[in-house]
Amino acid sequence: MTAGRSPSAAREAATLLLAGLCFGASQQLVVRELVSLLYGEEVVLLFVSAAALAAASLGYRLGARLSPRALARLLLACGALLLLSPALPRFLVAGLCLLRGDSGPELLIVLALLTFAAAAPFTAVVPALLDRHERPDDRLAALRRGYTAELVGFGLGSAAALALGGAPGLRFAVLAAALVALVHVALDRRAVTFACTVAAALACATHAPMSKLGADLVYRHKHRLPGAEVLWSVDSPYQRVEVVTAPGRGRMLYLDGLRDLDDRDLGALNHYLARAPATLVRPKRALLVGNGTLSMVPELSRLSEHLTTVEIDAAVVDAGARFFTPGEPLARLANWRLVLADGKQYLAATERRFDLIAVDVPSPLTLGEAYLHTREFYALCRARLNPGGVLAIQLSGPLGAATRTPARLVASLRAEFFEVMVADSETAERAFAYAGDDLPFTPADVQAAAVAGERRLDVLGGPELDARIAGAVPLTLDDLDLVLRRGAERLRERYL
Known part of the structure; x- marks a missing residue:
């Protein structure tokens, strides 16, 4: 992109390959960062994806309109912003929340700038280089070479960012090296390359402590957890997995910025979702879908002859073994096995039948999670139960209005099972549902099995x-409005 020069075909291809690599890697990093900062609901995923596409489109438009000098400055400015990420955006978000005492629309502006920096300077390269070819045949040949090189680079950058999600320092170093290489090949100015190399080295050296400090500040001021500290943070192919601790709260598991559970939840959650039904059923074969923290495994393995856990995300399992359920005792459980797979795919493929299936998955805030709360999924669970078997789920909150999540999940169960029973626990701050064609226990049995110290159990x-959920519409694959409606409500309340 140096003014007055027409790059050779090899240099042009190298420039586009590196631009694509930077584009792919930065997109993976920035999209995950934005989703985590805005809280990873389906509406947020759609919003961030749309913003990324808009930034890429803007880059293509700028590439044919800006001068080579302006494009070089754009690349250097946006590259500097990426080298300061994710620490700088985290500092800005935490600072704005501290000043306001809450989130606001200005956060969206800050994050929009980061989205622009991660896309526009790299997508601008193709039209900028094509514009230097005057003959139509040359332009067409350059277009073919250019898009091929850019797509290959994009694939390599995306793959590297995904593969290195568990090693954020190395992943950042790959992006920094690619940025320096792009500046060197595209601008061909040794002094600028040297300055960028020094800046990249400093950024890599300070990346870990500055990123952690930024994450700590986000949890202290945006999540309102005084004294919070991030103990562990990795990006899996599915989500950002973080373990956070705060005074008076213990350890908490966050998935894409959304709190999944904390130490205080586990006692009552494990009891009503696993211990109580297992005590009443005494299953020979039990299945846990989710529960990546593995917190239910020790108790449920003791109460069943064979236990299988199916969890899709190895990073959540790793977090559980590190911070919530010691891994060494689990390794000694002869009657337990862990399967890393998608829950619905496992149930669809297995020929095994179970006496108890416990489903411990996050609230239906994304379409992927919502499937595990649908009537179709419950029908699949029913097909894998032995006669007299029980499906146990947690309802993500107390049983409330017919339009809210818990009532709609119960309506989905009622559409598939002959018997459904709900235990609404004040101690657990949520309700639990037990479903089967012939439940082997009564409401009185569940009352008698209440967790120690239960304040109130209905x-x-x-x-x-049936009267409590009258008017509730089952959640089905053809009717996942709940996911988008809840996400839109929360996005509007937080930022608009």
Whole structure:
């Protein structure tokens, strides 16, 4: 992009390959960062994806309109912003939340700038280089070479960023090296290359402590957790997995910026989702779908002859073994096995039948998670239960209005099972549902099995439960409006 020069075909291809590599790597990093900062609901995923596409499109338009000098400055400015990420955006978000005392629309502006920096300077390279070819045949040949090189680079950058999600320092170093190489090949100015190399080296040296400090500040001021500290943070192919601790709160698991559970949840959650039904059923074969922290495994393995855990994300399992359930005792459980797979695919493929299936998955805030709360998924679970078997789920909150998540999940269960029973626990701050064609226990049995120190437990079934969920619409694959509606409500409340 140096003014007055027409690059050779080899140099042009190298420039586009590196631009594509930077584009692919920065997109993976920035999109995950934005989703985590904005909280990873489906509406946020759509919003961030749309912003990334808009930034890429803007880059293509700028490439044919800006002068080579202006494009060089754009590349250097945006490259500097990427080298300061993710620490700088985290500092800005935390600072704005501290000043406001809450989130606001200005956060979206800050994050929009980061989205622009991660896309526009790299997508601008193709039209900028094509514009230097005057003959139509030359332009067409350059277009073919250029897009091929850029696509190859994009694939390599994306793959590297995904593969190195568990090693954020190395992943950042790959992006920094690619940025320096792009500046060197595109601008061909030794002094600028030297300055960029020094800046990249400093950024790599300070990346870990500055990123951690930024993450700590985000949790202290945006999540309102005074004294919070991030103990562990990795990006899996599915989500950002973080373990956070705060005074008076213990350890907490966050997935894409959304709190999944904390130490205080585990006692009551494990009891009503696993211990209580297992005590009443005494299953020969039990299945846990989710529960990546593995917190239910020790107790449920003791109460069943064979236990299988199916969890899709190895990073969540790693977090569980490190911070929530010691891995060494688990390794000694002869009757337990872990399967890293998608829960619905496992149930669809297995020929095994179970006496108890416990589903511990996040609230239906994304379409992927929502499938595990649908009538179709519950039908799949029912098909894998032995006669007299029980499906246990947590309802993501107390049983409330017919339009809210818990009531709609119960309606989905009622559409598939002959019997459904709900235990609404004040101690657990949520309700749990047990479903089967012939439940082997009564509401009185569930009351008697309440967790120690339970403040209040309402157990509903039969006509009483039907009256409580009257008007609730089952969640189906053709009707996942709940996911988008809840996400839109939360996005509007937080930022608009």
